Amino acid sequence: MFSQSLFAQLSRMVLLLIITLIGVHHCQPLLDALAQHAVHAGCHQSNSDSHIEHH
Numbered sequence: 121m122f123s124q125s126l127f128a129q130l131s132r133m134v135l136l137l138i139i140t141l142i143g144v145h146h147c148q149p150l151l152d153a154l155a156q157h158a159v160h161a162g163c164h165q166s167n168s169d170s171h172i173e174h175h
Contacts, residue, residue: 144150 144154
């Protein structure tokens with residue numbers, strides 16, 4: 121019984137992940153916002169010298 125409930129929970133999580141990925145893929149403004157956030161996060165991870173040069 122425990123393994124069946126664990127399998128059901130994992131199935132729901134995988135299904136939710138797939139639906140979320142499909143939704144993000146087809147929503148261009150959200151995709152653009154996530155891409156912009158990724159670019160900014162990458163800039164902040166660089167060292168301070170290159171960070172100053174980029175801005």
